[in-house]
Amino acid sequence: MAAEQNPILEEHIASDYKYxxxxxxxxxxxxxxxxxxxxxxxxxxxxxxxxMLEYRLKAYRYWLTLEEPKHWAHLDYPKIDFQAISYYxxxxxxxxxxxxxxxxxxxxxxxxxxGISLEEQKRLVGVESKIAVDAVIDSVSxxxxxxxxxxxxxxxxxxxxEAVQDHPELVxxxxxxxxxxxxxxxxxxxSAVFSDxxxxxxxxxxxxxxxxxxxxxxxxxxxxxxxxxxxxxxxGAYVSYLEGCTAPQRDENxxxxxxxxxxxxxxxxxxxxxxxxxxxxxxxxxGGIYNFVTKRGICIGANSKISWxxxxxxxxxxxxxxxVILKGDNSVGEFYSVAVTNNMQQADTGTKMIHLxxxxxxxxxxxxxxxxxxxxxxxxxxxxxKGAKNARNFSQxxxxxMGDKCGAHTFPYIEINDKTGIVEHEATTSKIGEDxxxxxxxxxxxxxxxxxxxxNGYCREVLNQLPMEFAVEAQKLLSVSLExxxx
Amino acid sequence: MISINNLHASVExxxxxxxxxxxxxxxxxxxxxxxxxxxxxxxxSVLAGRExxxxxxxxxxxxxxxLLDLSPEDRAREGLFLAFQYPVEIPGVSNINFLKTAINxxxxxxxxxxxxxxxxxxxxxxxxxxxxxxxxxxxxSVNEGxxxxxxxRNEIFQMAMLEPKLAILDETDSGLDIDALRIVANGxxxxxxxxxxxxxxxxxxxxxxxxxxxxxxxxxxGRIVKSGPKELALELEEKGYDWIKAEAxxxxx
Ligand SMILES: Nc1ncnc2c1ncn2[C@@H]1O[C@H](COP(=O)(O)OP(=O)(O)O)[C@@H](O)[C@H]1O
Ligand SMILES: [Mg+2]
Numbered sequence: 001m002a003a004e005q006n007p008i009l010e011e012h013i014a015s016d017y018k019y020x021x022x023x024x025x026x027x028x029x030x031x032x033x034x035x036x037x038x039x040x041x042x043x044x045x046x047x048x049x050x051x052m053l054e055y056r057l058k059a060y061r062y063w064l065t066l067e068e069p070k071h072w073a074h075l076d077y078p079k080i081d082f083q084a085i086s087y088y089x090x091x092x093x094x095x096x097x098x099x100x101x102x103x104x105x106x107x108x109x110x111x112x113x114x115g116i117s118l119e120e121q122k123r124l125v126g127v128e129s130k131i132a133v134d135a136v137i138d139s140v141s142x143x144x145x146x147x148x149x150x151x152x153x154x155x156x157x158x159x160x161x162e163a164v165q166d167h168p169e170l171v172x173x174x175x176x177x178x179x180x181x182x183x184x185x186x187x188x189x190x191s192a193v194f195s196d197x198x199x200x201x202x203x204x205x206x207x208x209x210x211x212x213x214x215x216x217x218x219x220x221x222x223x224x225x226x227x228x229x230x231x232x233x234x235x236g237a238y239v240s241y242l243e244g245c246t247a248p249q250r251d252e253n254x255x256x257x258x259x260x261x262x263x264x265x266x267x268x269x270x271x272x273x274x275x276x277x278x279x280x281x282x283x284x285x286x287g288g289i290y291n292f293v294t295k296r297g298i299c300i301g302a303n304s305k306i307s308w309x310x311x312x313x314x315x316x317x318x319x320x321x322x323x324v325i326l327k328g329d330n331s332v333g334e335f336y337s338v339a340v341t342n343n344m345q346q347a348d349t350g351t352k353m354i355h356l357x358x359x360x361x362x363x364x365x366x367x368x369x370x371x372x373x374x375x376x377x378x379x380x381x382x383x384x385x386k387g388a389k390n391a392r393n394f395s396q397x398x399x400x401x402m403g404d405k406c407g408a409h410t411f412p413y414i415e416i417n418d419k420t421g422i423v424e425h426e427a428t429t430s431k432i433g434e435d436x437x438x439x440x441x442x443x444x445x446x447x448x449x450x451x452x453x454x455x456n457g458y459c460r461e462v463l464n465q466l467p468m469e470f471a472v473e474a475q476k477l478l479s480v481s482l483e484x485x486x487x
Numbered sequence: 488m489i490s491i492n493n494l495h496a497s498v499e500x501x502x503x504x505x506x507x508x509x510x511x512x513x514x515x516x517x518x519x520x521x522x523x524x525x526x527x528x529x530x531x532s533v534l535a536g537r538e539x540x541x542x543x544x545x546x547x548x549x550x551x552x553x554l555l556d557l558s559p560e561d562r563a564r565e566g567l568f569l570a571f572q573y574p575v576e577i578p579g580v581s582n583i584n585f586l587k588t589a590i591n592x593x594x595x596x597x598x599x600x601x602x603x604x605x606x607x608x609x610x611x612x613x614x615x616x617x618x619x620x621x622x623x624x625x626x627x628s629v630n631e632g633x634x635x636x637x638x639x640r641n642e643i644f645q646m647a648m649l650e651p652k653l654a655i656l657d658e659t660d661s662g663l664d665i666d667a668l669r670i671v672a673n674g675x676x677x678x679x680x681x682x683x684x685x686x687x688x689x690x691x692x693x694x695x696x697x698x699x700x701x702x703x704x705x706x707x708x709g710r711i712v713k714s715g716p717k718e719l720a721l722e723l724e725e726k727g728y729d730w731i732k733a734e735a736x737x738x739x740x
Binding site: 433435436438439440441442443444445446447449453454456457458459460461 | 562569
């Protein structure tokens with residue numbers, strides 16, 4: 001690869017991130033900093049029951065006892081000042097609304113610009129391709145679509161705040177059951193100050209008739225986003241859930257510390273897909289989102305299945321290990337990941353597959369792509385517990401390097417405590433070939449398009465897992481994220 | 488079609504082409520033969536615009552345009568096609584998707600909109616027949632897991648799809664059994680037209696039994712040292728290259 005940058009490609013870099021705009025929305029903030037009063041303030045804003053406040057306070061007090069983790073991940077960033085962040089920011093108009101007429105038009109415009117329609121009829125392209133959306137801006141959910149249609153089937157899809165009010169028994173039963181607040185530093189922080197997120201419950205035997213999705217948008221400066229998502233597939237239920245996210249282009253770093261919990265009961269299945277496109281910072285590494293997320297699912301019942309698919313292109317720093325605890329016999333866990341880092345981005349991502357039940361199976365397909373001066377690490381754990389008879393794992397971790405200033409690292413941890421377990425691990429590192437690019441050029445395809453093609457081909461196994469609408473979006477995003485990465 | 492004048496090119500500081508002249512008119516087929524390492528693939532790479540090759544002297548005019556001034560993709564869009572000696576694999580990218588991207592990029596260059604899906608599929612069907620390419624190959628990733636012969640046939644399939652003005656075939660015949668050779672040659676012959684020219688690089692005269700050239704050139708030491716009618720190929724097959732090298736040395740001395 002030629003060392004110097006192609007000047008034409010260079011031009012594209014500045015305009016890479018097309019979601020970098022800020023909307024002028026009248027917003028209410030919590031005072032800067034974090035203390036018990038702030039936790040109470042958030043809980044009070046949301047009119048929460050006492051048990052919820054208690055949970056938050058316990059988490060907060062636990063968090064105070066912890067040190068900010070820094071050393072084990074392959075990441076490098078300055079200490080975060082947790083007192084310089086506002087932990088609550090909400091559009092001033094009525095938070096959740098029944099009809100679109102009540103939504104701040106500026107908000108509607110924001111989501112429209114992001115390509116997310118909150119108008120139900122607009123999405124009625126055909127019954128099959130309907131998607132229900134929960135739109136979360138800063139700390140609150142502004143609108144959930146198709147609620148009524150879903151309710152007819154007994155499906156609950158609403159903001160987390162609403163679930164606390166309307167379905168406290170489900171929230172109390174499941175919240176923290178997969179990711180307890182004691183899990184890690186950011187899970188504790190999230191449990192104390194989480195503001196909103198999505199809740200879905202699919203009752204026994206119901207196949208959710210449409211994709212459910214949450215769109216997270218950070219808008220305000222000086223805030224963090226701490227959302228919680230809880231997805232439950234009861235016995236024999238199925239749901240496919242999508243998550244998307246963006247943030248404005250700013251010089252400061254913003255913190256996003258989410259918790260996602262998934263529960264699959266006997267014969268239940270949850271397919272969770274994310275396209276993470278938080279603002280990654282500029283070319284010099286200024287600004288961008290710190291994305292410190294705890295995502296975990298548990299296959300509680302026999303024959304249940306949880307599948308994570310992620311396309312990670314954004315954020316200055318990503319720290320994220322969507323995991324599956326395979327408790328039920330014959331349960332299945334899957335992790336399909338594409339992580340792209342360019343310029344100064346850093347990603348440390350992977351998964352944990354914890355095999356507890358018999359005949360449990362897990363598959364890990366990870367595709368890392370590093371360009372510019374970025375660092376991309378895969379970190380994964382496969383643990384087969386004693387008594388998890390005939391557990392199987394297959395892992396494949398591939399790294400693709402573009403240029404010679406970036407880094408790719410693989411940290412696979414394997415613990416096998418049962419003799420009948422079988423774990424297969426394959427890893428490759430390759431460079432995007434000049435030969436491949438020239439071959440494309442010779443067929444009339446310019447270098448930028450060629451890289452898009454080659455990279456999308458390299459990620460195809462993972463992209464194939466995404467629902468149709470998302471796959472197209474993800475393909476475009478991959479190409480855009482790598483613009484200017486080869487000269 | 489193409490007019491190459493006193494072309495000098497080096498790779499890694501080593502001069503490989505040393506004053507090469509060649510003129511190909513529309514509709515003509517020129518064969519280039521020559522011993523291994525004489526610079527045949529280098530010539531093909533230089534014409535296609537590979538960046539490791541530095542042109543130090545000379546000019547190339549392609550349908551009135553300064554070829555050396557164009558980017559590799561623009562050369563392709565202007566109608567120059569290279570069937571690679573060693574076609575590259577692109578895992579995960581289907582042949583179909585690859586060709587669609589290529590065709591639409593070329594169309595965009597000409598100010599045309601993308602090709603309709605149904606027209607594209609019809610074109611694929613028609614051209615597949617031309618090179619007797621299995622429909623399944625078209626759906627598979629570009630050259631991934633293809634046998635040597637399949638890769639070469641796929642190059643000719645791509646050529647048929649892109650309908651270039653000038654096609655350079657770099658040892659498309661090597662590694663082909665006699666049936667595959669016939670198929671490839673048939674494909675090329677069907678694409679011959681008064682507007683389209685070919686430069687066929689080969690080691691063996693047997694290909695020229697099928698693709699009958701208008702002129703045969705011998706490339707040696709970075710220069711065309713002998714040109715003649717198609718019978719020259721037979722003579723080379725019989726006598727080898729030594730007599731030509733000797734002749735060339737005398738001229739040089
Ligand atoms: N990329 C390269 N780097 C170094 N030397 C090269 C390169 N490509 C070709 N050469 C050299 O140039 C000469 C001509 O090679 P080539 O054009 O491949 O010959 P041919 O195709 O006629 O067999 C050979 O000596 C070869 O070693
Ligand atoms: Mg050669």
